[in-house]
Amino acid sequence: MTRRRWSATHLDWLVARLADVRAAARATTLATVERRRDPFRLLVACIISLRTKDEVTALAAARLFAVAATPATLAALPSSRIAELIFPAGFYRVKAEQLKSLSRRLLEEHDGRVPADREALLALPGVGRKTANLVLGLGFGIPAICVDTHVHRIANRLGLVATATPEATEHALERLLPQRHWIAINDLLVTFGQTVCHPTSPRCSTCPLTTHCPRRGVVRSR
Numbered sequence: 381m382t383r384r385r386w387s388a389t390h391l392d393w394l395v396a397r398l399a400d401v402r403a404a405a406r407a408t409t410l411a412t413v414e415r416r417r418d419p420f421r422l423l424v425a426c427i428i429s430l431r432t433k434d435e436v437t438a439l440a441a442a443r444l445f446a447v448a449a450t451p452a453t454l455a456a457l458p459s460s461r462i463a464e465l466i467f468p469a470g471f472y473r474v475k476a477e478q479l480k481s482l483s484r485r486l487l488e489e490h491d492g493r494v495p496a497d498r499e500a501l502l503a504l505p506g507v508g509r510k511t512a513n514l515v516l517g518l519g520f521g522i523p524a525i526c527v528d529t530h531v532h533r534i535a536n537r538l539g540l541v542a543t544a545t546p547e548a549t550e551h552a553l554e555r556l557l558p559q560r561h562w563i564a565i566n567d568l569l570v571t572f573g574q575t576v577c578h579p580t581s582p583r584c585s586t587c588p589l590t591t592h593c594p595r596r597g598v599v600r601s602r
Contacts, residue, residue: 386540386556390592394538395561397588398568405571409438410514419494419519420451420486423501424479426511431470434574440466451492455483478506496520509547517563525553526566530573537577539594 386394413425424444429437444465448454454462463476482505486492494515495501501512513524525531527546531553535541541552557565576583584590584601595601 386538386592388558391557391561394589394592395564395568398572399564400588401576402568402571405575408567408570408574409434409441410518411567412438413441417519418449419496419515421445421449422519423482423494423507423511423515424454426514427475427478427482427506428466428469430475430506430511436469440469440472451483451486454479455487475506481505482507494519496522498524509550513550514566517566521563523559523562525550525557525562527553528566528570530570530577531566533579534569534573534577537582537593537596537598538589539596 410422410425410429413421421441425437425441428440428444432440444454444462447465448457448462457480459473459476459480462479463473466472466475466479469475485504486494490500496516496519498512498516501507501515502509510526510528514526516522516524517526527535527550529546532543532546532549535549535553536543540556541549543549543552553565554562573579576587580600582595582598582601584593584595584598587593
């Protein structure tokens with residue numbers, strides 16, 4: 381029987397089941413970058429990852445960091461060289477300009493450091509709410525919910541929220557989830573979306589959440 385509401389107990393159960401899926405899966409690129417505890421690398425990798433497959437992001441970020449892993453070294457590179465290093469990431473030429481400009485701004489306005497402040501992050505080239513919240517959470521340990529397409533889709537599919545936009549999903553999840561789950565929920569749902577809860581044909585027959593999922597918007601499944 382599916383449940384109409386997610387209680388605090390069921391939310392803890394949900395996070396535990398998602399963590400089980402996460403433990404059995406390959407680490408996402410951003411989770412791997414986060415292990416270095418370097419907000420700049422995390423910020424750069426997140427910008428590269430936008431509209432780009434995870435495996436492409438991993439290789440592109442590795443190539444770039446092998447050449448330039450600080451604001452100073454990245455700002456010194458020509459945009460054409462940055463584009464060459466991050467190709468074939470989506471919109472790689474635009475991202476190259478953004479990364480160069482972002483690095484300059486960090487040097488000029490923040491002493492070469494990534495600011496631990498949402499508004500300051502949002503003022504940087506190429507940084508939206510998803511990226512800002514991810515850097516706050518994974519880079520600085522500041523509770524923030526990073527909502528990308530996986531999180532938005534799955535949160536609605538599970539009936540956790542009923543929202544039309546990622547920003548609305550972010551605010552709805554903030555009201556629903558205890559803060560202790562805010563930072564982790566992005567990586568948990570992204571991994572779940574990549575391995576089980578696919579956009580067009582989710583693996584409902586083997587899903588560990590099936591007893592609690594209303595399958596909202598699911599037309600076809602496996």
